[in-house]
Amino acid sequence: MSRIGRKPIVIPTGVDVKIDGSTITVKGPKGTLSNTFHPDMIIGIENGELTVARPSEDKMHKSLHGLTRTLIANMVEGVVNEFKKELEVNGVGYRAAKQGKDLVMNLGYSHQVIVPEIDGITIDVPAPNKIVIHGPDKQKVGQFAAEVREKRPPEPYKGKGIKYVDEHIIRKEGKAGKAKK
Template sequence: MSRIGRKPINIPAGVDAKFENGVMTVKGPKGTLTQKVHKNMIIKIENGVITVERPNDDKENRSLHGLTRSLIANMIEGVTNGFKKQLEVNGVGYRVQKKGKDLVMNLGFSHQVIVSDTDDITIEAPTPNLIIISGADKQKVGQFAAEVREKRPPEPYKGKGIKYADEVIRRKEGKAGKGGKK
């Protein structure tokens, strides 16, 4: 039996969870999230606890069991606390600033790169070299952070570019040894 799939999910105060017609809906202080659940999974909501069960031990049902439980747990975490990704901007002259709903980035190009907030994702730039992306949906926050990072990914020689705050860039040495052939 799946260790993750077996764990019950507690519904915190202020969060409303419903399961109807194969769709899980969770409402909370940070917003509303919906997720379509595979028809084989059995979702039970009783006494403020959600449990996910599977009908049998087929390979597909075993793999969906833990996945479904994790998706529902992330939805509940998202509507209560939300998710956040931090990006660092490194490089001479590289900086970011927030103008209204737009994030204006100077990344060494001949033009500025502009990214806008969406209705479910907010961008903050507390300092010129830090970007904070937050929202209720874990998948959307991660995807949006990856798209911002893609504007100027970090390079291995000087480490210039946009990287996740917890990311470690493997550095290369460069053209140091000029011994070559004679």
């Protein structure tokens, strides 16, 4: 049995879960998420807990068991406490600002980089060098943060660019550090 798959998911107060066949809708204080899972997975609610079971010991069912449980747990977690990713903008003259629903960044290009906010995602810019992306859907938050980081990934020589707050950039020495013969 999958160790993760067999753990029940506790449904917190204020969260409403509806199961319609293989589609699950989770409604909470931070939003509503809906997802369709593999029809073979057995999803049920009993005593305020969601359980996921698998019909057989097939390799496919084994792999879907833990995945389904984790995706549902992330949905429940997201509608209660939003997921967030923090990005840091490093470099002389590099900065970010919020104009309406758009994220406007100066990243050393000859033009400003403008990224519009998408549905289900909220962008905050508490400081000119800090961007906070949050929302109830973990996958959307991570994907959007990766797309923002992609606009100017950090480079290894000076560390300039957009990086995650907890990311460590491995630095290189450059031409001066080269050994002479």
